[in-house]
Amino acid sequence: MNSMEPTTSSPTEAPAVTGERAEWLETLAKHRYFLRFTTRDLTDEQARLRTTASELCLGGLIKHVTAAERNWGDFMVNGPAAMKDFGKLTEAELAEWADDFRLLPDETLAGVLAAYEDVAKRTDELVVTVPDLDTVWPLPDAPWFEPGARWSVRQVLMHIVTETAQHAGHADIIRESLDGARSMG
Template identity: 35%
Template sequence: MAEIQREPVPRVDTGELDVALAFLEFQRHCVLKKAEGLSDEQLRRPMVASGTSILWLIRHLAGCEREWFGRQFAGGEPAEESEPADPPAAEVIAEYRAAIVASDRIIRDAGDPEALTAILIDGVRKTLRWVLAHMTTETARHAGHADIIREQIDGATGR
């Protein structure tokens, strides 16, 4: 099957923070692209035994953005647990986009890969570099899951 959602990886090579952020942005984009053109039902449809859906992945990643950049790195308050159990798909996607904007602002405001987390992780403060690598890995892992789920739904492939 021909890849119909394929895009090149970033070519940015202007500095450590620029490169790290470009690759994280690329992975985020890949996740969001998997949701494009799908109905609410398709976004919610679990395609694996664990019950994972594209919408679940997006909601999970929004929480990861808030946790790792907003709380662990910047020292913000933990996210409230009062979110509705079954919000509209458009709301979940909008929340992910808003979490990305907030994370990017935190990253750019820090401006230094050596900046340290506000919260101790395993008893030490980690660098922004570490948080970026962690979130890029987490997002890429789930982008792969979304890619497989999307292919199962309608045959669309590619990164």
């Protein structure tokens, strides 16, 4: 090849993502969109409001999904060492965990949405770069996991999608209760 001939790719171009990994990226993007969409045109004060019997608010849901996705991304790479043993959390750590479900007075909706975008980019990068979706890790100790259970990276991705979709539904109900706006219909 002559050094003057054009090349078909450059070292800075990302390889095309195809197959299962492309499907994971597409599914994650769809459910993240619906979750974020519930916060359109809201003020910080509206994003803090509880509109149902639940403790949840829209800003808090975004924070929670961000924290969950960040933690599960760490788990995909580092296994259970990346996560805390829920049964051994201190009172301060439990309070911090509870604050992940609220938009605190010093926080903004724009700030938590930006943090969510950063975490989503990292997860998307992991979807593309993690060597083997079949890598299996033991789950951390928590009352909601069966003792001794193990998840593959693929199962973690399923959990992230499920959690995002579930909370997008919660957010839709909260938003409709707030001002009648709906994500669909």
